[in-house]
Amino acid sequence: MAAEQDRRAAPGVALLDSIESFGRATVDAVKEFGYAAALFFESLYWLALGRRWRQPVRMSSVVSEMMQIGIRALPIVTVLSMTIGIMLAIQGIHTLRLFGAESRVTLGIALSITREFAPLITGILVAGRSGSALAARLGTMNINQEIDALRVMGINPVRFLVAPSLVAMMVMVPLLTFWADFVGLLGAGLYVGIDLGMSLGAYFDEVFNLTTVDDLTHGLSKSVIFAALITLVAVVNGGNVTGGAEGVGRATTRSVVQAIAAILITDMLFVFIVTR
Amino acid sequence: MYPASTTAPNVIEVEHLDTFYGNRQILKDVTLGVEDGEVLVIMGGSGSGKSTLLRYMLALERPQSGIIRILGRDLVNASRSEMYELRKKSGVAFQSGALFSSMSVGDNIMLPLREHTDLDESTMRIMARLKLEVVDLAGFEDLMPSELSGGMIKRAALARAVVMDPKLLFCDEPSAGLDPVVASAIDDLILRLRDALGMTVIVVTHELESAFKIADRIAVLDKGKILIIGTVDEVRACDDPRVQNLLNRRVEEEELDPEAYLHRLTGGRHE
Numbered sequence: 001m002a003a004e005q006d007r008r009a010a011p012g013v014a015l016l017d018s019i020e021s022f023g024r025a026t027v028d029a030v031k032e033f034g035y036a037a038a039l040f041f042e043s044l045y046w047l048a049l050g051r052r053w054r055q056p057v058r059m060s061s062v063v064s065e066m067m068q069i070g071i072r073a074l075p076i077v078t079v080l081s082m083t084i085g086i087m088l089a090i091q092g093i094h095t096l097r098l099f100g101a102e103s104r105v106t107l108g109i110a111l112s113i114t115r116e117f118a119p120l121i122t123g124i125l126v127a128g129r130s131g132s133a134l135a136a137r138l139g140t141m142n143i144n145q146e147i148d149a150l151r152v153m154g155i156n157p158v159r160f161l162v163a164p165s166l167v168a169m170m171v172m173v174p175l176l177t178f179w180a181d182f183v184g185l186l187g188a189g190l191y192v193g194i195d196l197g198m199s200l201g202a203y204f205d206e207v208f209n210l211t212t213v214d215d216l217t218h219g220l221s222k223s224v225i226f227a228a229l230i231t232l233v234a235v236v237n238g239g240n241v242t243g244g245a246e247g248v249g250r251a252t253t254r255s256v257v258q259a260i261a262a263i264l265i266t267d268m269l270f271v272f273i274v275t276r
Numbered sequence: 277m278y279p280a281s282t283t284a285p286n287v288i289e290v291e292h293l294d295t296f297y298g299n300r301q302i303l304k305d306v307t308l309g310v311e312d313g314e315v316l317v318i319m320g321g322s323g324s325g326k327s328t329l330l331r332y333m334l335a336l337e338r339p340q341s342g343i344i345r346i347l348g349r350d351l352v353n354a355s356r357s358e359m360y361e362l363r364k365k366s367g368v369a370f371q372s373g374a375l376f377s378s379m380s381v382g383d384n385i386m387l388p389l390r391e392h393t394d395l396d397e398s399t400m401r402i403m404a405r406l407k408l409e410v411v412d413l414a415g416f417e418d419l420m421p422s423e424l425s426g427g428m429i430k431r432a433a434l435a436r437a438v439v440m441d442p443k444l445l446f447c448d449e450p451s452a453g454l455d456p457v458v459a460s461a462i463d464d465l466i467l468r469l470r471d472a473l474g475m476t477v478i479v480v481t482h483e484l485e486s487a488f489k490i491a492d493r494i495a496v497l498d499k500g501k502i503l504i505i506g507t508v509d510e511v512r513a514c515d516d517p518r519v520q521n522l523l524n525r526r527v528e529e530e531e532l533d534p535e536a537y538l539h540r541l542t543g544g545r546h547e
Contacts, residue, residue, distance in 0.1 A: 053357075055391070140377070149374035152334050152446075153388050154363030160391075 070172030081180035085187025123226035127259035135255035138238025139248035173227035293342035320497035367437030373429035382417030427458035
């Protein structure tokens with residue numbers, strides 16, 4: 001017993017212990033990452049070949065997910081992207097006024113909304129709204145044995161639950177982003193009109209001249225990746241729930257935090273790779 | 277041990293199954309056969325491994341060692357399509373019911389039909405109503421699971437389990453947590469289903485009364501080992517003290533091992 005205590009007290013052992021727990025956490029993270037990748041490819045498999053096994057991914061569940069993820073999120077996406085647009089216009093004009101270049105604000109607004117703000121705000125919003133809901137739903141189904149029930153019925157849970165959500169996300173998040181592009185630019189345009197006296201028509205003329213298709217696709221392709229990340233993070237967390245209702249709550253929170261972190265980090269990497 | 281019947285082939289065969297949860301061994305060398313058309317009750321206290329055994333028979337877990345054959349198919353080597361066929365031939369009523377909370381009772385019961393058959397909507401509706409009729413839930417198909425009582429949930433789960441007319445019906449604690457009258461009604465229902473649909477029924481339970489009432493044979497599981505498999509009378513007459521303890525609801529005497537006791541208390545740091 002004394003020897004055991006001595007061993008624990010040694011500073012080197014504490015370091016070893018923390019290295020060990022760091023190692024374990026890393027292994028777990030890699031495991032979850034691999035699981036997410038497997039889920040992604042299994043979903044694609046069912047989408048492509050489900051019909052051959054007479055187990056198609058149901059269009060009706062895809063559509064109802066699309067309603068939930070996309071259409072129902074429209075009001076909040078509209079409000080927030082309008083807000084972001086106005087905020088950007090205020091900040092942009094304020095900053096550029098230092099150089100007396102406030103008339104050039106449109107360029108900053110147009111590029112930052114289409115390339116960054118619209119996909120980010122939409123992604124974060126969908127992660128909070130639908131990612132959490134998906135994690136909570138799967139977690140609850142998991143602890144109620146509903147996932148087991150699906151499996152013993154011969155209904156593959158990935159086909160039945162994950163694939164429809166994944167498709168719906170990957171279609172609706174870019175569409176929401178496109179809408180956020182438009183509303184954000186509109187909000188900024190309204191403020192620019194009030195502050196600089198520029199007409200909305202002239203503003204949008206300038207926006208269309210300054211932004212290229214490339215800027216738009218940059219934002220939209222990021223949003224497709226965000227959509228996949230949100231879904232997979234939610235499914236991994238929801239699918240691993242243990243410990244009853246409290247576990248579901250923990251998984252839901254974890255899923256939102258991880259999804260937003262994944263979105264931001266991926267965004268940075270994407271920008272780094274694409275713009276350099 | 278009860279001799280394997282020679283007249284009917286076993287529909288489920290478990291041979292030398294060992295399972296682990298982490299480093300802890302849950303099932304120890306479990307061997308068990310289920311005959312065609314019988315009601316086999318797997319009985320044991322909590323922690324005896326009976327739910328684990330069920331999960332392995334349902335192929336929800338992969339055995340580390342041992343063989344499980346369902347309807348002649350080895351679960352470990354079964355291909356995806358063989359597994360799919362097996363799944364369609366078995367129905368499961370989970371302890372909590374496991375009804376999908378986002379679907380009405382009717383949709384829950386129709387789900388296997390929707391996914392596995394090409395029947396049209398009205399036919400499926402009729403088939404679902406037929407099963408609801410059998411479990412005395414006619415007229416409840418539009419309710420959501422949250423609007424049902426505990427006994428109704430279990431009956432709806434049974435209806436869903438048998439909607440495909442399976443060869444095998446698995447029930448996990450069908451009467452646990454219900455009042456005696458409802459529990460007894462569920463037992464009757466299981467027997468009625470077996471007689472009406474000619475299924476083989478595997479019931480996992482810790483309820484003695486229910487086990488004695490419905491079982492053709494009982495397998496008594498204790499600490500991961502099968503103590504006896506036999507008819508109700510054989511189990512009652514069994515003179516194994518652990519079986520008798522279970523039957524008479526006696527608390528088992530703990531083995532006295534001061535060393536192990538100290539080890540548990542100190543978390544293994546006293547050496």
